[in-house]
Amino acid sequence: MKIAGILLCVSALFLVGCGGDDGGGDSDISTTKINQGPASTNITQGATNAVPPVDISTMKYIRRTNATAIITNIVRVYYHDKKRFTGNAIKNDKDGSQALIPMKDGYWHGTFRIKYPGGKQTKYRVDYVRGLRSGAAYTWYANGKARSRSFYTNDFRFGIWTTFHPNGKTNKVMVLSTKIPGKVLRRAAFDLTGRPLTGKTPAGRKFQWQVNGTDPLKKLSYYINRLAPSLTTVFGNPDQRRGNVWTYSGLTIRDMKTGQIKHTARFTVNNGKVVAVEVLP
Structure with a gap:
């Protein structure tokens, strides 16, 4: 009887333990599913929305050289109150447009945007990584239609660069070298109806x-x-x-x-x- 009682207790212990593990497992799986979302290509902003943006014209900066095997860039490192700035900066242009510049440790870092006058329509958008443009860059017309799409790595444009007519038709397509900055490998141009323009560009x-x-x-x-x-x-x-x-x-x-x-x-x-x-x- 004592042995049977011990075995019963051990069996009950394992059943309770398995039940507890299953419950915890279900909770973990459920949480994982909720937290999963579409993959984002946006770089994490270096700024927080709680702090008002600082006018970039009030900052000081120093120049730093950033060299790779392909290109050498000069980047700016910004200081505010004698410290490397982390947060959002703004830059107001003469035509009334405004740029929002996220920074981290003094470098432009995150999704940079320029807004048309009025602040509703985005004019230009590109991601920065430690002061250098990286990834896809987009521009739009004032009415919201796409104007161009290109790609950057280490701040030089490469790959396919496409511009669009105001009516949405493709205007120009250029294929840029991934090894020699600025070198055009192929190009094509189209009229407003989408027909290819042949011969040399006037x-x-x-x-x-x-x-x-x-x-x-x-x-x-x-x-x-x-x-x-x-x-x-x-x-x-x-x-x-x-x-x-x-x-x-x-x-x-x-x-x-x-x-x-x-x-x-x-x-x-x-x-x-x-x-x-x-x-x-």
């Missing part, structure tokens, strides 16, 4: 034009009162032609007053001559 599409500038040869207004064929000579065939309005997109046009970059020029042609030009985002 000089006017590679030139940086100006509005509100002082150099008359860099102003698009230079072509007013000139013959319409001068447009096709400089810019190639228009991306869009409606009646007497010729539209060229994918250009680089800098407003010298605001620093803003625009990308579309619309020429009005009458009787074989250019009579007006309008610059659009």
Whole structure:
């Protein structure tokens, strides 16, 4: 009887122990499932939302050299109150846009964003790792449509770099070397309808034009009162032609007053001559 009682107690002990382990196991598995989420490619922000952002113009910085086998970069290390800054910084541009810059130990580190004036629409986004751009970079038009997509490693652009027309169609595609910074391996360009543009890129599409500038040869207004064929000579065939309005997109046009970059020029042609030009985002 004593032996039977001992065996019964031992059996009961094992049953209770197994039951306790099962209960704990179910709890752990359930918690794991709840905590799992979609994998994120965003880098952990170096800043906390509890602390107000600091204007970067009030900070001091030193330059540090960051060298790899491929490229040597100069990065800035920022200080605030004589300490390496960790938190969010802001930078206000002349055109009204604002940059949010996360920092960690003085380096830009985390998801950097630029917002259009008003603060609702993102203009540019890229991740930084200790002062260097890393991973995918995106830009958007003011209406929220995609403008470009590219990739960085150690702060140099590599791989496929794609830009888009304002209507969403692909504008240009370039394949950049992963070994030689800035080297273009292949490129292609497309008009507003998505048709490939063949031959060499016209000089006017590679030139940086100006509005509100002082150099008359860099102003698009230079072509007013000139013959319409001068447009096709400089810019190639228009991306869009409606009646007497010729539209060229994918250009680089800098407003010298605001620093803003625009990308579309619309020429009005009458009787074989250019009579007006309008610059659009």
